[in-house]
Amino acid sequence: MERLGTGIGWRPEIAAEIAGFDGLDWVEVVAENLCPDHLPPALQELRARGLTVVPHGVSLGLGGADRPDPGRLTALAERAVALDAPLVTEHLAFVRAGGPATGSPPLEAGHLLPVPRTRDALDVLCANVRIAQEALPVPLALENIAALLSWPGEELTEGQFLTELVERTGVRLLVDVANLHTNHVNRGEDPATVLDALPLEALAYVHVAGGVERDGVWHDSHAHPVTRPVLDVLAELCARTVPPGVLLERDEDFPEPGELAGELTAIRAVLEGARHDAAA
Amino acid sequence: MTRRPDGGPDHGPIRTADTPGARESAHAPRHVPAPDATEAARARLARAQEELLAALVAGAPVPEGFDPVRLEVQRRALVAKRATVIAKIAPELPEILGAGYRPAFLAYARGRPLTGGHRRDALDFAAHLLAQGRPDDAGARARLTRWWQDRAGPRPPRTGPLARLTRSPLLSRLLRAVRSASHRR
Numbered sequence: 164m165e166r167l168g169t170g171i172g173w174r175p176e177i178a179a180e181i182a183g184f185d186g187l188d189w190v191e192v193v194a195e196n197l198c199p200d201h202l203p204p205a206l207q208e209l210r211a212r213g214l215t216v217v218p219h220g221v222s223l224g225l226g227g228a229d230r231p232d233p234g235r236l237t238a239l240a241e242r243a244v245a246l247d248a249p250l251v252t253e254h255l256a257f258v259r260a261g262g263p264a265t266g267s268p269p270l271e272a273g274h275l276l277p278v279p280r281t282r283d284a285l286d287v288l289c290a291n292v293r294i295a296q297e298a299l300p301v302p303l304a305l306e307n308i309a310a311l312l313s314w315p316g317e318e319l320t321e322g323q324f325l326t327e328l329v330e331r332t333g334v335r336l337l338v339d340v341a342n343l344h345t346n347h348v349n350r351g352e353d354p355a356t357v358l359d360a361l362p363l364e365a366l367a368y369v370h371v372a373g374g375v376e377r378d379g380v381w382h383d384s385h386a387h388p389v390t391r392p393v394l395d396v397l398a399e400l401c402a403r404t405v406p407p408g409v410l411l412e413r414d415e416d417f418p419e420p421g422e423l424a425g426e427l428t429a430i431r432a433v434l435e436g437a438r439h440d441a442a443a
Numbered sequence: 444m445t446r447r448p449d450g451g452p453d454h455g456p457i458r459t460a461d462t463p464g465a466r467e468s469a470h471a472p473r474h475v476p477a478p479d480a481t482e483a484a485r486a487r488l489a490r491a492q493e494e495l496l497a498a499l500v501a502g503a504p505v506p507e508g509f510d511p512v513r514l515e516v517q518r519r520a521l522v523a524k525r526a527t528v529i530a531k532i533a534p535e536l537p538e539i540l541g542a543g544y545r546p547a548f549l550a551y552a553r554g555r556p557l558t559g560g561h562r563r564d565a566l567d568f569a570a571h572l573l574a575q576g577r578p579d580d581a582g583a584r585a586r587l588t589r590w591w592q593d594r595a596g597p598r599p600p601r602t603g604p605l606a607r608l609t610r611s612p613l614l615s616r617l618l619r620a621v622r623s624a625s626h627r628r
Contacts, residue, residue: 228489260489261493264485268558271500271556272500273528273557274521279488282484286476290481349513382520
């Protein structure tokens with residue numbers, strides 16, 4: 164797996180701050196917010212400095228019942244080419260429903276919703292991933308999402324579901340440790356157990372993000388600082404494998420200058436700590 | 444060997460030597476259920492996902508087996524996210540509406556699912572307020588009217604070179620004049 168290093172989610176609001184970060188290896192950009200013919204100059208500068216840029220899609224909905232939309236796939240492929248990206252990433256989620264398949268009006272969630280961990284959903288997901296892989300010029304990695312609710316009647320654990328998905332499609336994994344923490348709080352799924360069951364040889368990179376707990380529910384807000392429990396899940400992951408890349412995400416309520424750099428330092432410290440433990 | 448719990452055909456071993464990590468290709472054909480089986484799975488999944496999403500965004504009843512409390516948490520999270528996205532792509536709306544933006548948007552969004560993308564949503568939200576004679580402040584109402592008129596053309600704003608041309612003040616004034624002339628007819 165290609166080594167990416169330590170990176171941050173590039174957002175226009177923090178472009179100037181990111182440009183000043185020392186030792187940053189790569190950035191990820193939300194694919195839908197990018198026009199391949201008019202890349203932001205700040206992003207072009209990072210590329211000129213040799214930083215890798217990975218497009219991260221949010222609207223394909225590969226976990227949905229319908230086949231992925233060819234137009235959306237073409238758009239994602241164009242962004243991968245424009246950025247000369249080594250891979251593209253998306254989510255293991257559904258984002259829309261209804262429409263002709265159901266005879267109901269089409270509905271957009273506007274966000275990522277969990278897929279039921281059933282045989283049906285896995286078969287459909289595998290078929291959709293293969294369609295996406297055919298359309299994309301580079302490998303695809305899928306991210307585990309943060310869930311606020313659980314589907315009834317699930318047939319597989321997170322580990323079983325992801326393992327079979329990887330075996331059947333060759334898709335890679337983007338493991339979001341904040342989402343593992345979210346699913347721990349919200350669905351009682353122990354991150355260590357999930358990590359033990361994941362095919363970590365398929366790991367493309369790792370996401371780290373902040374969130375907040377309200378009334379016993381963890382909200383993966385990307386608008387709050389990264390907390391210790393999330394870094395502890397990162398440490399759990401690093402005890403099992405050396406991640407090819409780790410990326411910090413912040414989407415809202417951007418903090419005072421210096422705070423994000425501090426979070427990157429904290430992430431690097433976890434990676435270093437795991438290296439020392441492995442050497443000891 | 445694996446057998447599908449639904450008694451479907453045995454597709455043979457799913458764990459093969461050709462596992463990811465040992466190879467670099469993006470494509471890896473293996474364990475392919477029969478096309479008919481996948482189509483049937485698509486139909487069942489489509490129904491289940493439609494029921495859940497309709498409950499979350501269109502006021503449909505909670506589907507059987509879901510925790511209604513959690514569903515309500517998810518419903519609120521979706522509409523809050525929608526309000527945040529609209530504020531980002533149409534920052535003029537929270538600017539014009541001030542503190543009234545969020546409550547007005549949440550009231551508009553209840554039972555009005557997102558169907559045609561966020562830009563359409565922003566326009567529909569503005570039109571919804573204007574149709575009710577809101578906001579109360581006449582100056583704010585005039586600004587919102589102008590905002591809506593500038594964007595509610597036959598097609599949404601584009602970002603290509605042609606769109607930049609049509610956004611030029613002279614041309615947009617001209618287009619507005621043509622539009623209002625055609626409305627008068």
